[in-house]
Amino acid sequence: MKLQGKKIPTAEVIVPIIRDSGNLYFTASPVLNYDDFLKLCPEPKPPKRMLPGGVMQENVADPNYKKKLEMFATHRTHYMILKSLQSTPGLDWDTVKLDDPETWANYESEMRGNGIAEGEIARVINGVIQANGLDDSKVEEARRGFLASAQAAVDTDQSIQKAELLPTESGEPANVSE
Amino acid sequence: MPVIDLKQTTINLNGGGVSQTVEVKIGEGNLSYTEKRNMDYIRNKGVLDTVREGDEEPVEVRFDFTWEYLTSATGDTVPTIEEVLKREGLASAWTSSAADVCEPFAVDVEVIYDPTCAGTIVEPIETTTLADFRWESLEHDMRGGAVAASGNCNVTRASIARTAAGS
Numbered sequence: 001m002k003l004q005g006k007k008i009p010t011a012e013v014i015v016p017i018i019r020d021s022g023n024l025y026f027t028a029s030p031v032l033n034y035d036d037f038l039k040l041c042p043e044p045k046p047p048k049r050m051l052p053g054g055v056m057q058e059n060v061a062d063p064n065y066k067k068k069l070e071m072f073a074t075h076r077t078h079y080m081i082l083k084s085l086q087s088t089p090g091l092d093w094d095t096v097k098l099d100d101p102e103t104w105a106n107y108e109s110e111m112r113g114n115g116i117a118e119g120e121i122a123r124v125i126n127g128v129i130q131a132n133g134l135d136d137s138k139v140e141e142a143r144r145g146f147l148a149s150a151q152a153a154v155d156t157d158q159s160i161q162k163a164e165l166l167p168t169e170s171g172e173p174a175n176v177s178e
Numbered sequence: 179m180p181v182i183d184l185k186q187t188t189i190n191l192n193g194g195g196v197s198q199t200v201e202v203k204i205g206e207g208n209l210s211y212t213e214k215r216n217m218d219y220i221r222n223k224g225v226l227d228t229v230r231e232g233d234e235e236p237v238e239v240r241f242d243f244t245w246e247y248l249t250s251a252t253g254d255t256v257p258t259i260e261e262v263l264k265r266e267g268l269a270s271a272w273t274s275s276a277a278d279v280c281e282p283f284a285v286d287v288e289v290i291y292d293p294t295c296a297g298t299i300v301e302p303i304e305t306t307t308l309a310d311f312r313w314e315s316l317e318h319d320m321r322g323g324a325v326a327a328s329g330n331c332n333v334t335r336a337s338i339a340r341t342a343a344g345s
Contacts, residue, residue, distance in 0.1 A: 045253075047249055047250075047253035047254070048249070048253060048254050048255075048256060049247040049248060049249040049256065050247060050248040050249075050256040050258070051246075051247050051323075052244075052245065052246075052247075052321060052322060052323025053321050053323075054258075056256070057247070059247070059249055062249065
């Protein structure tokens with residue numbers, strides 16, 4: 001696939017962690033598919049309920065289903081963070097295992113336990129959000145930029161058209177006698 | 179005779195096996211049960227002397243309600259109330275709630291009353307269990323979602339438990 005004749009570049013975000021002993025860098029890249037995640041954590045399905053008349057309906061209000069859905073969303077977010085940070089060179093987790101969803105939530109405590117401050121963890125997660133195109137402010141900024149450049153193109157086009165329509169000086173009158 | 183307001187109430191019909199539960203969300207109606215005991219007043223030369231408890235009586239249960247929907251623990255297949263009470267159709271493999279398998283099929287009727295509304299003080303949930311219920315008369319209108327049944331439980335008392343909301 002190409003967009004406007006170009007290959008779409010990967011949206012990698014580098015998050016520096018400043019240290020006197022030498023800066024560290026986390027690399028967040030977009031998670032392009034969730035197939036492995038869905039194998040480990042299949043999306044919960046609502047239970048069925050029977051209405052009068054025997055009609056079967058999905059019971060999306062079921063409290064257990066809601067709880068499972070909440071857990072699914074939490075696992076998906078954790079997976080996105082871990083999978084996205086997998087592109088960081090030399091990043092090894094002690095307790096987090098990508099094939100074990102129960103360990104995914106440990107990434108935060110592991111980072112904290114290794115001297116990464118709360119604000120730095122937030123910046124790393126923010127980097128993951130940006131790399132995965134979920135940063136609304138950036139998207140809005142880009143949309144405004146696009147609309148502004150489109151408007152500028154329209155304005156330029158209109159000013160050229162106006163210039164073309166301006167009356168021009170008449171040439172020499174035709175020689176009637178000819 | 180305790181009469182339970184069935185608004186904000188669900189009724190579970192529980193068989194003896196794992197996941198043998200149908201949850202009934204009640205629309206309108208009521209459920210009543212009667213606990214009885216016989217007292218023998220012993221007289222001594224015509225004067226009241228002592229009291230002994232007579233023969234035990236089963237708890238009488240009567241319910242008459244319309245249901246909004248039925249759900250089951252297994253999710254995809256939901257037997258009707260009639261199927262559960264009669265152990266037919268999707269409930270044909272259910273086991274009795276009673277310990278003695280030679281007795282006629284019975285279910286536990288569990289009435290769960292949760293009075294808590296969103297944004298108000300959290301009230302405890304009251305669960306009334308009428309164990310080993312066997313129907314003796316049953317009217318069922320599946321189209322209208324209405325059930326009327328009466329019968330007895332092979333116990334002398336209903337069991338009532340209160341638990342904290344959300345537990």
